[in-house]
Amino acid sequence: MAFAVIVLVRNRNLFAVIVLAGLYSFLMATVLVALDAVDVAMTEASVGAGISTVLLLGALHLCRSDEARPVQGAGMPLVVSLACGLMLVYGTVGLPAFSDPAAPIHTHVVPRYLKQGPLETGVPNVVTAVLASYRGYDTLGETTVVFTAGAGVIALLRRRRNTGKRPE
Amino acid sequence: MAGHFAYAVTVFLMIAGLFIVIARGNLIKKLIGLGIFQTSVYLLYIAPGKLIGGTAPIVSESFRVYSNPLPHVLILTAIVVGVATLALGLALVVRIREAYDSIEEDDILAADRAADAES
């Protein structure tokens, strides 16, 4: 995955960059399955590697260009990125270690969801139960966000039918 | 130190995404860099939820230990919102291309400065 990202950073042919992004999404979906996140992996594979690649290719076809040679050097942004990286590494040292059962994430409200979820909702898939029932408001907001994105794209890319020219 | 390997991968992907966004001028590549940054955040949330020896959070009689389902719910929402953002960003890029005839950030800024100097 790191290899795909490094090649993506350096490549200037946009078609290759988009295909590499799709490959990266599939690799991420595989990693997510290894981390037991099967719902998330299915969504990442279909949305990240499927729909994102289709939309990027559509936009590339409409824009029709390759990346130009960078004008300013990559020195300063690289220094800034590495400095941010070092600060983040310093921050993550304090986080709980991998697979620590006593971490706060496992002890607050999740045991209740895992124990009572199938009993109260009758649905064995706890992720669906939490998504649709316990945290239903969030899903309502998310559906509204998706609808708003569709409406926004319609507003941006609509054409006036009578003149046939682009609306200014 | 091996307990924090997942965070190291996350930080690497984060700075790769950040570098693409600030160091490359092409708008489509910037959006892809933003996507890489978002994926690293998914990893940041889901990695601590995994319990070694656990299984996917689908309750059945044959398993006793489950991985944490709460980050999965949050990240499902985040993925869908991420693709919505990508679609809107790409629509804007298409309109910019039609207005300025280029999707390189330097060309667009130069054209704006020239238009400001004229008026």
Add this chain to the structure above:
Amino acid sequence: MKRDLVLRVVAKVFLPFILMFALYVQFHGDFGPGGGFQAGVIIAAAVIFYALIYGLANARRIVPDGLVERMMAAGVLIYLGVGFAGLILGGNFLDYFVLARDPVAGQHRGIFWVEVGVAITVSGVMLKIFYMFAGRGDVD
């Protein structure tokens, strides 16, 4: 791609299975991975696949623009409808246990309709965005 025989035949063979798999993911989301979002995206992917092989005009004839736009709004309205049904039947907004005589059956019903609403909106939006991007290059 319309003239390539292999692609046309393979597309016609695959499309029913893709749609069936989308329905499976939608309704089996209670017992395995899946749910509304994944199913909506798979439905949109099936129609995009058809549009890629047979052309955008054919796809627009089978799934017209008006239907897609109505699907976008209908999903959100179904979700809100479930919420208000909870309000009308005596509980709070988005309460599921009042929807049937047995609270667990009420939860089942609520989750079912909510996931259907989500799938309809997601598939409508993805398809509409694809139509807008693909149709933009034609008028030039």
